[in-house]
Amino acid sequence: MSSRWLKSYMPRSLYARAVLILVLPVIVLLLVxxxxFIQKHLEDVTAQMxxxxxxxVDLITDTMADAETQHQAIAAIRxxxxxxxxxARFLGINEGPDIGYRRWYDFIAPQVEADLHEQLLDLVAVALPTGDQARLYMRTHLGLLELTLDRRRLSPTAPHQLIVTMVFFAVIMTSISFLYMRNQLRPITRLANAAQAFGRGRVVPYSPGGAIEVRAAGSAFLDxxxxxxxxxxxxxxxxxxxSHDLRTPLTRLKLGLSMLPEDEAAPLQQDVDEMQLLLDAFLDFSRGAAEGPPETVQPEVxxxxxxEDARRAGHEASLVSVEGEGTALLRPTAIRRAVENLIGNAVRYGNKAEVSLSMTPKTIRFRVEDDGPGIPQDQRTEAVKPFSRLDPARNQNQGSGVGLGLAIVSDIARAHGGVLRLGKSERLGGLCADIIIGR
Known part of the structure; x- marks a missing residue:
């Protein structure tokens, strides 16, 4: 439970996670x-210096303590x-300490100033400008004394060099590691793209590559x-x-029934028509979504x-809304069969069918709603299985099928990498069937 909040901030892609795995230890190592280095080594050495x-400086100021003039003081400490x-020199009456500009990366300078002010009570100012010299301004009984000394006597030379060197080589090694990691992740990405394309009904060229484990996974995917x-x-x-072989005896039966009296042939003709309907459903189910390769089409068109074809066939169907625009890679014949099956079911068990389309950058949704009795929630999973009949829960007076209509739609949706979802229509009160396909 405590780790769930962290998952929302973690990267999702494999590349981003690899970068995090590479960069995070380097940053932690640099910080540690x-x-x-600064606290345990640099600060201690600086304090000693x-x-x-x-x-x-105390020795110099003590030596000149008895001098009566500035010249005598300079001569005493020469x-x-x-x-x-x-x-050493004394500043003039109108002359003040020249502090100058400190280097921005001289992060040890504040400690130098603090240590000197703590140990030298008469210290007025410390100048640590850009360069190799440092100046200390001391208050004496003869005036303001300027002492110039080597900057290296107050702190280690260029204390930033270690950190700069660490950061520089850390960037170089991280970049090299990332390039190597990218080459190792590329076969995994190719495998994921091939599997995703196959899940959507497309076959893309793929050959195993990369590490032994990735090659094994690629070979298993190909098999x-x-x-x-x-x-x-x-x-x-x-x-x-x-289905094709059974059409011949059915045709002979139809010819034989046509020669019998109408009152004797009617019941048999009904049986033959049901067999013909069953064979047609078998053919539709066998074809599934395998009719032709995917094409770039406009879903709205x-x-x-x-x-329009459904309305010409006498069905009360209408396109009520279209959201979004663009093209998609679909099998138009299979999508047509799926939507026509949903419209057929809608007008068979209800009075009208309302169709809508919604397109987002990631998904496409074909929706068909009717005003029929719908399907109970506990039977919706069973409804999409082949040869499943739920007529007692629907409307028996409107006819019955062979139990393959929704199975065909579900098969077509899965072949496009999508799913068929059944629910209740909020607007019409009947069944709401959604075909959701990823773009």
């Missing part, structure tokens, strides 16, 4: 090493400042795809062959043609 410099490699294609082909051939 940087903090440890400033303490030594403060003692030297030997000391030469030994300590410093320079699975070939096995599914063989099974689909065998199912189509079997149902088509059986296709749906308007379907509704």
């Amino acid at each position: 090493v940087g903090v440890a 400033t303490s030594a410099a403060a003692r030297e 030997q000391d400042i030469a030994s300590l490699e410093m320079k 699975m795809r070939a096995r599914i294609e063989r099974q689909m082909e065998q199912r189509t051939l079997m149902l088509s062959g059986v 296709l749906l308007r043609q379907i509704v």
Whole structure:
């Protein structure tokens, strides 16, 4: 439960997660090493160096304490400042401390100033400008004294170099690692694209590549795809062959019945018509969504043609709304059969069918609603199974089918990588059937 909130902030794509796995440890390592280096090493060394410099400055100020003039003071400390490699001078009456501009990356300078102010009570200002020299301004009884010394005596030279070097090489190594990781992830992406395309009824060229495990997964996918294609082909051939072979004896039966008296032939003719209807349904189910390759079509234009054809066939169907626009990769013949089946069911069990289309950047939804009795929620899963009849829950007076109408629609939706969803129509009160397909 506590980790669910974190999942919403985690990246979803494989590339983004790989970048996070690579970058996060590097950032943590830089922070840990940087903090440890600054606190445990750099600050301690700087404190020792400033303490030594403060003692030297105290020595100089103590030496000149008895001098009565500035010249006597300079003469008194001349030997000391030469030994300590410093320079000293008194500022004029109208002259003040020249602080200058500090380097922006000199992050140890604030500690240097704080340590010197803490140890030198008469310190007025510290100048740590760009360059190798540092200036200390001391308040004395003879005026403001400027002491110039080497900057390297107050803190380590270029303390930022370690962090800059760490960041520089971290960026280089992370970039190299990402390029290598991208080459390793590319076969997985190709496998995912091939599987997604096959799930939507398209076959794209694919050859296994990458690491051993990825190659094994790719080979298994190719075997699975070939096995599914063989099974689909065998199912189509079997149902088509059986349905085609049964048409010949049905035709002979029709010819024989036409020679019998009408009162004797009527019951038999009804049986023959039901067998003919069953064979036609078998053929539709066997064809499924395998009629032709996917094409780039305009769903709105296709749906308007379907509704217009249904109205010409005597069905009360209407296109009530269209949301969105654009094209999609579909099998138009299969989509036409699916929508026509839904319209046929709607007018069979109700009085009218209302069709709508909704398109978003990611999905397409074909919706057919009717004003019939609908399907109870606990029977909707059973309704899409082949040869399933739910006439007692519908309207028996409007005729019955063979239980393949919704199964054909569901099969076509799955072949496009989509799904058939059944619900209750909020507007008409009957069945609401949605074909939802990813774009």
